[in-house]
Amino acid sequence: MTPETFLRMKRIVQKLIEQTEIGSIEWKLTDDEKSFLHSTSNSSIVVTRRRGALAGPVELTVLNKLGREVETISTRQTIDEVDAKQELEDLWELARQSALKVNEELDQVLEELDEE
Amino acid sequence: MHRTWYDLFWAEWLGVLGFLITLGGFGVALRRLRKLRLAAEAARDASLLTSREVAAKQVAVLVPQLIWLADELDSSIETNDRTLTRHYLYNWRWQAGHVHGLLPDSGTRGESLKRNLQDSIGLAFTATTALMEGKRPVLDACKRARESIGTSLNDLSLWVGQESAHSTERIK
Numbered sequence: 001m002t003p004e005t006f007l008r009m010k011r012i013v014q015k016l017i018e019q020t021e022i023g024s025i026e027w028k029l030t031d032d033e034k035s036f037l038h039s040t041s042n043s044s045i046v047v048t049r050r051r052g053a054l055a056g057p058v059e060l061t062v063l064n065k066l067g068r069e070v071e072t073i074s075t076r077q078t079i080d081e082v083d084a085k086q087e088l089e090d091l092w093e094l095a096r097q098s099a100l101k102v103n104e105e106l107d108q109v110l111e112e113l114d115e116e
Numbered sequence: 117m118h119r120t121w122y123d124l125f126w127a128e129w130l131g132v133l134g135f136l137i138t139l140g141g142f143g144v145a146l147r148r149l150r151k152l153r154l155a156a157e158a159a160r161d162a163s164l165l166t167s168r169e170v171a172a173k174q175v176a177v178l179v180p181q182l183i184w185l186a187d188e189l190d191s192s193i194e195t196n197d198r199t200l201t202r203h204y205l206y207n208w209r210w211q212a213g214h215v216h217g218l219l220p221d222s223g224t225r226g227e228s229l230k231r232n233l234q235d236s237i238g239l240a241f242t243a244t245t246a247l248m249e250g251k252r253p254v255l256d257a258c259k260r261a262r263e264s265i266g267t268s269l270n271d272l273s274l275w276v277g278q279e280s281a282h283s284t285e286r287i288k
Contacts, residue, residue, distance in 0.1 A: 028235070030242035031260045032249075037238040041230040042216075044238030048245065065216045065230075067209030067237040 001071070006084075009073040013060060013087045016045065020094040027095040036095035043070075047088075047095045050076075058092045167220070172279030174218045179273055182211055186265055193262065196254045202247050205240040205258065208265060212237050215272065225275065232271050236264040 001009070016038070019025040027036040027047075034056075035048040044063040050056040057076035064070045075085045097103065124132070185207055192200035212233045219233075220226040243261035247254065 028239075029260065030239055030246075031256075031258050032242045032246040035242040035245060037235070037242060039231055039234040039238050041227050041234060044234050044241070046238055046242055048242075051249070061241070063209075063237055063241055064213075065234065065237075066213030067240070068213070069241075 001073070001077075005071060006073070009060070009062075009071060010084050010087070012045075012062070013073070013084070013091055016047075016060075017087060017091050017094060020091070020098055025098075027098040029099045036092075036099045038095070047092050049092055058088045060088060060091065169279065171218050171220055172276055175215055175272060176276045176280065178211070178215050178218075179269075179276055182208075182215065182269055182272070185211060186262075186269055189262065189265070193254050193258065198247055198250070198254055201254050201258060202244050205244050205247075205261060208240050209237050212240075212268070229268075229271055229275055232264070232268040236261070236268040239264045 016025070020027065025038055027038050030037050030046070032048065034051075035046055038045045042065045046061045046063070048059045048061070050059060057074050059072055059074040059076075061072045062070045073084075073088065075088050185204060189201065189204040189208065192204055216230055216233050216237075219229050239261040240258075243258035246252065246257040249257070
């Protein structure tokens, strides 16, 4: 990956974090329980945690409208910047929370506990 | 000497007449411009309509192929054939991408068709990953992808049908 591509991928990760945090985009569950999907009308973005002994590496893959893998960025790659690795980890966690609607589920549990 | 507004010299009347003629000319020019704008808008609408009709016809040719692919995918899921299922999921990504390129750019319907197709492409990709893990039954590893393919296919068939009906109405 060229430095220019890396910068673009990093910007995509940051934008996805921002928009997931404010709830303007949502992630979907997939058949792979450790992968989450967000689609626009012209691309699909998949964030995956690979299997590993402990927490495996996180990957972000961009697929174009022709279904081809355009680029992948991973915490396993030699990413010099610690920030980029942490951002990918944060994105995976945010995507998981969005797809599983974690906060809504927890609110419901709290409500039910209050009623008991 | 006091002069009323109509008490003008002939040269001044000529000036007034010239002004009125200019105003009239301006009105005529405005009317022509409006007609031209309406004609251009009608031509643009007709061109958009034609390109949408052409797109719908091209997609209509590809829909049976997509249905066949979805059927084959179902068969490979039923027989729990991991390799064949991965092959058909990959083919779906390729074919769906081809159809995506033919769909109209404008309008919320076009957006929704494209987004559904894009979802099916992404889910076919993740199902392939799930199948490669090799631990779960095939059906379990590509259930969401299959559902999304079904939704996308239904949506496409419906759109093609509606476009075809509109096209027939216009011919009548």
